[in-house]
Amino acid sequence: MPGPGYELVGQEELKQVTDVVKSGHLFRYGKQDDPNFQAKVFTFERELAKRCNVNHSVAVTSGSAALIVALMAIGLNPGDEVIVPAYTFVATYSAIIFCGGIPVLTEIDASLNIDPNEIEKHIGPKTRVIMPVHMLGNACDMDSIMHIAKKHNLIVIEDACQANGGSYRGRALGTIGALGAFSLNIFKTITAGDGGAVITDDDDLYIRAFSFHDQGHLPNRTGVEVGARSILGLNFRMNEVTGALGLAQLRKLDSIIETLRIKKAKFKSQISGLPGISFRTLNDPEGDCATLCTIIFDDPQKAELIASKLKTNTLDKSGWHVYANMEHMNKWLQEHNLPYGKGAYPKTDDILSRALNLSVGVVDGGLGASFGINIHSTDEEIEKTGELVRKTCHAV
Numbered sequence: 001m002p003g004p005g006y007e008l009v010g011q012e013e014l015k016q017v018t019d020v021v022k023s024g025h026l027f028r029y030g031k032q033d034d035p036n037f038q039a040k041v042f043t044f045e046r047e048l049a050k051r052c053n054v055n056h057s058v059a060v061t062s063g064s065a066a067l068i069v070a071l072m073a074i075g076l077n078p079g080d081e082v083i084v085p086a087y088t089f090v091a092t093y094s095a096i097i098f099c100g101g102i103p104v105l106t107e108i109d110a111s112l113n114i115d116p117n118e119i120e121k122h123i124g125p126k127t128r129v130i131m132p133v134h135m136l137g138n139a140c141d142m143d144s145i146m147h148i149a150k151k152h153n154l155i156v157i158e159d160a161c162q163a164n165g166g167s168y169r170g171r172a173l174g175t176i177g178a179l180g181a182f183s184l185n186i187f188k189t190i191t192a193g194d195g196g197a198v199i200t201d202d203d204d205l206y207i208r209a210f211s212f213h214d215q216g217h218l219p220n221r222t223g224v225e226v227g228a229r230s231i232l233g234l235n236f237r238m239n240e241v242t243g244a245l246g247l248a249q250l251r252k253l254d255s256i257i258e259t260l261r262i263k264k265a266k267f268k269s270q271i272s273g274l275p276g277i278s279f280r281t282l283n284d285p286e287g288d289c290a291t292l293c294t295i296i297f298d299d300p301q302k303a304e305l306i307a308s309k310l311k312t313n314t315l316d317k318s319g320w321h322v323y324a325n326m327e328h329m330n331k332w333l334q335e336h337n338l339p340y341g342k343g344a345y346p347k348t349d350d351i352l353s354r355a356l357n358l359s360v361g362v363v364d365g366g367l368g369a370s371f372g373i374n375i376h377s378t379d380e381e382i383e384k385t386g387e388l389v390r391k392t393c394h395a396v
């Protein structure tokens, strides 16, 4: 059971995909005068932009592709440094590396997101971008980050791959910086199996993002190539079947978030007030995607003991999202004379060793969230799970 969108794949997705297959148009471009052409990718882009309240969106093949397209849109140069958190999925780093940039890892705070107080010490002559990652469905402290970026003339690209549907002070995540990136892989709030999108309000960045994702072609939604290709690009185009799935899922996003918020509130009320345990800081509780519930213990031994009793892991042992556990990334960092391996980011190590992810809508062992509730959980199941957490904590 991966993400909540995946759990809800049903008739709506079937209808959308059937439309495409019946139409005979699998490619995102179609003839304007062909009534069969469904323009699912285009419609997905328009509805996503509208939902986020920005002018533009470019659908792509993955969240990784969305990050690469965003970095190419701002014209990242070889050797440019990008400030990123030490707790994120490896794609945040690898996207930067394959664009020729250098990811500069930065400590996180009790929000499990990048600590704004740690950013300025990493800013130097080569710094070009800050890439905050809205981890586990919750916003970074964007006011502080935007303030720092403005002061040092840096571009902000938001990795919102885990936070599609979340917001910060009323603005959709991904829309506060220059560009935002979403993923549609199966562990995200909504899914098309794989897929992604870039969003931006800026016309020029949109043209560059679109062009890069389609071999330099200018945005042209109905298919006729109008020329004037100003940049070299690659092919990260979304196809119509993926667009159809993405569209059906996007139309479920509001109800998914609403459902998860109700279930998370119930779950949280069951487990609040336990001695020595606090909840992760939320920079904007109202914008929470409610996909996960992170608890932080005072003591790492206690955290580990309780995790093992609940048959799960503390976040430092959760797998993929911890820099210290990325052998391939650590090899790269070592080769580039950058801090690597456990101990390189001690504050991050400490917080992750005391934190536990309880699932609410995203059930993902790779995130350390194999234990908890899910989008189908009944009130009774939520109570039972809450009780188990409570009893386990009291017994330790």
Ligand SMILES: *Cc1c(COP(=O)(O)O)cnc(C)c1O
Binding pocket: 062, 063, 064, 065, 088, 089, 091, 092, 133, 159, 161, 162, 183, 184, 185, 194, 195, 196
């Ligand atoms: C999932 C994810 C990505 C990459 O998305 P894919 O669609 O799997 O390529 C990037 N960044 C973060 C933080 C993610 O969680």
